[in-house]
Amino acid sequence: MKLMPIKIIILSLFLLVFKVDNAQDTTYTRQCVAQLSSEAFHGRGFVKKGDKIAANFIVNELKKWGAKPIGASYFQNFNIDINTITKAKVSIDGKAQVLGEDYLVYAASSSLKGKYQLYQPVKFSVKSFFEKSHNKEVFVFDTIHYKSPDLIEKYESLNKTGMMGKVPAIIEVRSSRLIQTQRTYELKYPVLQFAGDRWDSTATEITIDVKNKFIPNYTTQNVIAYIEGEIDSFYVFTAHYDHLGRVGQDAYFPGANDNASGVATILTLAKMWAESGKKPKYNIAFMLFSAEEAGLLGSEYYVSHPLFSLEKIKFLFNLDMVGTGVEGLSVVNGKEHAKASELIESINAKDSLFSDVRIGKGSANSDHYYFHDKGVPAVFLFTRGGPQFYHDIFDKNATLPLNKVQEIIRLLNLFMEDYE
Template sequence: MTSVKIAVLSIITVLIAWNSNAQDIDYAKKTIEILSSAKMHGRGYVKNGDFKAARFIAKEFKSIGLEPLSDNYFQGFDFSVNSFPSKMKFKVDDNLLSPGYDFLIDPASPGIKGSFPVCILKEYSNLNALVNRLNSRKESFVLVVDWFSLSDLSEEKRNELKANLARFQRNGFSKLSAIVEYSTEKLTWTGSTGLLSLPRFTVKASEFGLNENSTLTFNVKNKFRKEYHSNNIIGYLPGENTDSVIVLSAHYDHLGRMGKGCYFPGANDNASGVAMLLNQARELKHVKRPYSILFIAFAAEEIGLLGSGYYVAHPLIELDRIKFLLNLDLAGTGDEGIQIVNGSIHTALFSKIQTLNRRDNLLTKVKTRGAACNSDHCHFHERNVPSFFIYTLGGIKAYHDVYDRYETLPLTAYDGYFKLLNRFILSL
């Protein structure tokens, strides 16, 4: 072959490679944009958000050519969940607070309607003094806990106060109608399968002029659903060896809506991981592989790893046939590389992924840590299925809040991360 031909061929090869990378990231972007759009309602338990996302993922599985393991890709299960589908009004005097930006409601809260005077807690000595103070109120009121003024409390006293507030919230207390806490940290929401007696709010303090003479007005409606139905989405790619299976998983649920006007997009957590999972499926479909691969988009991770818990109790492929599980969450940054949970347990595999990374110069850092029950790999790990849980590091601070949006998700290291995972899966 002449050198001109070699040059032309290598340009074509580079163009093909460049083009396929561009397609990968374009596909990921499109997927993340769809999954974190308002139409998916935060992929939670309001307006069928989780089911809309599930249907979208199942459609993608089908068009990629993954096989269902039953009549369809869905593995359904039920659980209880508290939700806030409609009214979410909170006023400090005449100031209307914005849900998600100015305040959060504790996910286990019941609804509340009405106007209330406040009792502001700026110091704490013991439970008796607190109870006496609260019992002296003859009308319904809201307890405002000023954690800024309480910042000098000892660790022990702080924990004691927190435990007492939790008890009030669980059981109710005298004329107490709600608890409002000044947040000293960023607002971070979560979900709840249970319902408690008192509503509890976290507010960004100081901006609303809340004082001893303030009136707080609420109109909040909750909906507690005893048997909510959700679905893991499961697709299969048979390889030469069907006795041994590699599992690639990522949860698709997020926190849903907090009232009509506020939703949690969950672009990084975990539309990004689902996009990576789908992208790997698209790629692996065309590659000769010794092992079969099972792709699972788990439901209900955010409220207690429920989808993966259901799967390990009702596996469609037996757990002892799983050679390795790779769980992906928060795949959308990577400025500071990736972190591998269980990396210090499966050291040979950790060395392998590190070597691949160094060889091809893909990510700035591949970090290791021990076991942590912080995502869906946990149930598998506890049943002796070898697993890694990988998340990207650096980039944005948005997490479990209204700022985890597609528009600001950097996807800095997506291409390198995609290649590293692909090469690692094929090396297993």
């Protein structure tokens, strides 16, 4: 078909308006992700109180969009025990290792400073291990270069029972992917995790300076706000804002996809409601949780200290890692809610939002879990495809596509219109 000139003008105008609208909202989402994942937020962990910097930022944004606290404060404080790593300097055979690229310090590690021989057993047996002292040797548990089945089998139980405390430190050489965590306890020794392709299996000596600080009863906070609707029950949108923090001055975990993306999407949703000037039919609550990475602690605390009856929740969407999407959208726990999942699929089909929607079964892998456990209808959305950075120093704003935020928001808004 050939376009007539007048049609071209109309179409261009339409495209221009459409583009400007989209660009505006994506710009705001992008700004939020950029801020939350910047070094000034320290990886939104518990070194340098990154969690508090992030929580304050979120409250300021929610205030801008007219979302009100439920009760006296936007903050819901709770206490956690948390182990933090405040320093990490490691050399192998005199060569300095790069934190985040060559190795990570396991989150439950404790402090150690000194020079040690490496104990890399080709064959391992518990009996021979205890026949001599290993207090001057760092134990190398290497599943890549030495595939000793006995060692692999024994390692987890040795580690759990603290028998590994017979050595000053442990090096784990695992697959090529380094994945950081948060831990609420400290071991008696540090554990260094090396990427398989970065580890020299002939190395003999390590110089190590790792410091931890275990903080019992650290006060962190959830951020809760809402927009009042006409009917006193709630659509709830949750996302965790915490991430893996930083290791001293040496490295931080930006967490752009995990989960600055979810927080920024919720803030964008709040902004769109504010700018629409409309009152929603139902209340809309925004819950931004802390300490998800340490074991869903913020949402667990909320569910046992809810700010309104959990029975008033009509439906809950948890957004965690929604900054990609070329391969589609996943709905964790969707199989538990057939009616809601059918609606999600039909909205998606009608509006061509995602190339693929996968309705999955339940899993305790994000903040929807404790709500579901208490009988609240809840699903967890994440997007698929694009960069695969996960729990590492590379999950940055610069490489996050954020290309499906508009589609997610449209899906959520249409769901609220149509769900009964």
